[in-house]
Amino acid sequence: MPMPATALQEQLITAVRQNDAAAITRLLAEGADANAPDGRGFTPLVLAAYDDHLEATRALLAGGADPNRPVGGGNTVLMGVAFKGHTGMAQLLLDHGAELNARNGEGSTALMFAVLFGRHEFLDLLLAAGADATLRDNKGQSARDLARQKGNDHALTVLPE
Known part of the structure; x- marks a missing residue:
C-alpha cells in the first residue's frame, strides 16, 4: 500500500535535515515532491541549502528540485545561501541553473545580499559568474550603494563603478 503524500513529505523533510541523500532519492522515487513547501513555506531545497x-x-536537484522557486518574500535559494x-x-x-540575477519582492539580488551581509567570498564568486552589479532594487539602490551604506570596503573594491 503506497504511503500517503503527507507522510512522504514529512519523511523527505526529515531526510533533508539529516543530509540523507539515499533516503531523499528513495522518497522522491516513491512520489515525494522535491518542490513542495513545508508548513512554514520552505521547500526541501531551501532547507538543505540553508543548512549547507x-x-x-545534490539528491534534491537530481530529483527535480527547482533552484529558482521563490519562497517567502520572493527570495530564491541562492539568496538564502548568500545570507x-x-x-x-x-x-x-x-551549476544546476540557479538564476544569478533573480530578484525578490524588494528587487534585491543574491549579489546585494552578499554585500549586505559581508560575504566576501560569495560576492567574488557571484561576480566571477557574471552577476550584474548594475541592477538596482526597488528603492533604486545598486550593490555598490549598499556597500557604501554598510562600509563594506571589500565590495567597494571589487564592484564596478
Missing part, C-alpha cells in the same frame, strides 16, 4: 547539506542538495555565505553551495546551485 551538499549531499541532500549564510555558503560558497560551495552557491556554486552547486549555479
